Amino acid sequence: MSDLLDDSPSNATEFTVSELSGSIRRTVEDAFGYVRVRGEISGYRGPHSSGHAYFSLKDDKARIEAVIWKGVFSRLTHRPEEGLEVIATGKITTYPGSSKYQIVIEAIEPAGAGALMALIEERRRRLAAEGLFDEARKQLLPFMPGVIGVVTSPTGAVIRDILHRLEDRFPVHVIVWPVRVQGETSGQEVAQAITGFNALAPGGPIARPELIIVARGGGSLEDLWGFNDEAVVRAAAGSDIPLISAVGHETDWTLIDHAADRRAPTPTGAAEMAVPVKADLVAEVASLAARLRSAQSRTLDRRREAVRGLARALPTLDSVLALPRQRLDRSGQGLGQALQLNTANRRRHFERQASRVTPVALVSALRDKRQMVRDRAARADRAQERRLDAWRSRLDRHAAVLSAVPRRIADLQSRGRDRLKGLHHRADIALTQLLGQRRRGLGAQSRMLQSLSYHSVLGRGFAVIRDSDRAVLSRATQVNAGTLLAIEFADGEIAALAQSSDQPPSAPKKPPRPKRREPGQGSLF
Template identity: 70%
Template structure:
């Protein structure tokens, strides 16, 4: 029994290598399942690989099968795979010998029924809505009167003819059509490229940049309108800088581009009506506004004319306007003379106040100071000049002693320098002499002026100055008392006297007058008192000596 079960027992089974067995299984599977349709839920989908192929799995509640879509087929798919999407995949089953796995190679894919499509639309709507692509704050206002309208639709359908006909009836403007497929594979990519292309146009370019866009298509089933539910189309519509009108299908048809567009139109014809106003209505409105403006202008002009007339009647006459300025001018002219008189009196008082401070004694002291200062400066200049001459002479003597050993060819130059020095010395002496002479002449002139202004010249003409015991001038007789000692100054000297009758004999004057002259002066005073006794009215004040 053991021998029968040993490995060395002969057998009639064919021996295969691993590669041969794997290849045989691969051919068998591909032959038996060369074209199959599988219904299941997409699982593990992460988008296309860097190579362009898509790898995921199809599963149901009990089993799972790997799936792959090659790069060439992936770009042709009408419906792109999404995670959790229930689909019907058409393709063939193959094996991968390297890992003993089998997979389905998908050629086409489609949602599993209309309910699945609606569920996919709702899921995509929630996703894009969460990103804010459908927010009302992103919506733009349509221009009231666009100059250029861009239309994204099929160039051969009835939609473009309806749009052009409606625009030409309402308000003819320039229309730019971007032809695209509106159904089938690649529809979404072409519509998104058209929207992005219109936005990429530059103003003033060879093709006019539209002011508003219309994305239009006629009615159809959910599958026919599926291209306008693509995510790429929705994102392009939301990112459009040009206001966009969505007119896809009939009024009851809704696609995701309707939520992302700035305005949704129920039909393509309705989109044309939203894009442009009615020209006839605008012309009628403009005519109505022009008539109202003309009437308002006329009424306003009449009102302004009445206001001007009323204001003209309220304006005063020219005499009334000039009465107040004329009165002010007369008052100013009348007060000008009084103002000049008061100004003259004020100036005279100021001059007299200054003149009281200007006395002969002040001038004498000032002239004496100037004379002493001039004499000091003259003596100082003489001493300075003498020192300078002595210093230059000593310097010249040193130069003579130094240059005595100089050759004879320098003798002429030394003589010229000595002559120049002598000339400068003479000029300096002459300049100093001239300065001293001018200073003496100025001092003499000032002294003559002082003598001419001195009150002693008045005394030499026969007048006298009465001074009290404090040597102050007496200007009124009433200010003297009987028996008061006074001094009378004449042009040639002074005489002392006593006021009143019966006073003592005269005292020798300080000016060196003789006793005879003093007696004569005393008798003159007595006679003057007898002839003109002191009255209650004081004599007039002595005038200025100047």
């Protein structure tokens, strides 16, 4: 009777694994459709290549897997960081592929002001290590900028305070880049505004600022959180335009204050740093102009006195011209007599020359010149003959040298062939010796390789055990029950299935045919 009862079918519902996993998932999601979980982020390595983020939330007693989908991750105000304690909002679900439950996070925030301060401090140290806060890279502010760019909310009291202060001190052209100074997108908008001002081209339709002021009124740590965003800090540090940070009150500090070229305690203070007082400049210029006029007057008076003193030391015009005038008068008196004497001398010289020029003398001179020309022509003919004889001798010598060239070339070719044969013989001997050395070295390396190969160890009764990924297993703790193993012996390799130590060994199966190993050294572990 008991046997009949044992063999009767059960009334319990039969589920497939997929149906059971789906039912559990629906039950968990219905029961925990909206939860807030407080814990410490663990195992965070940044977003996956797909854009999703996977990590864990843990406390001192438990741990739960967490995931943030790509679309939600891009909208987060606070990004997850390793070791940060947070409050995560989302829903609990399961992952049927591994029978695990996890929380799908839709929002994340640091767990209290203490966590925010710890996050700010950690971010400050990391950015300071990159050199973004170094004093050496900070720029000097322009003394009197013509255009000032202001990054702030266009509807708040901050922009009015800045404009009024600039109007009182030194009116300049102001360009306002409207941004949100509070909320999830405030950090990204401020970073884009700083980058946008730097991207303006000089001389373009929109004037490029010579100074940037990032301003906001006071508030709580959460209100000022956007100015601690890493994108804002990097944009401020990378700005080519000098930048003043005027965020919050004097006691409020944000990370942009460290990256900015100057920090102002208030937005009004930033306006005072940006421009000087025009009235003071006008008064100073007037004072300098008066001092300049007085200095010029004194300088001119001194120069006049110096010129008067030098003028008194100079001689008069009459005393300077007296001697030249006397020399001119004496020269003028003797000029007529000198001309008469010069004319008489020239006339006598002409008469002497004219007396020497007669027909007989001209004929004699022509005869002498003709004889001179004939003598020079004869000498030229003799010189030409001697030159021709010299050239003929040189040509004969060169012809003799050229006739001996073929014999010299033949001698050089013969000596070159003999030398080439000797070099060829020496090269054959050297190549034979080199090949012998290489063969002996290769044999020694082959013997060393065979002595170091683990196959020689396999021949002494040892075996190599690998898992299904062909990784070598050296410890029993690395093998779990049911693991497929590959055991390599000296003559081949077999497959085996691992069993736990408390299970009785199963009946031995016919070992598979050993695989033929390809020749080669194999792994050296």
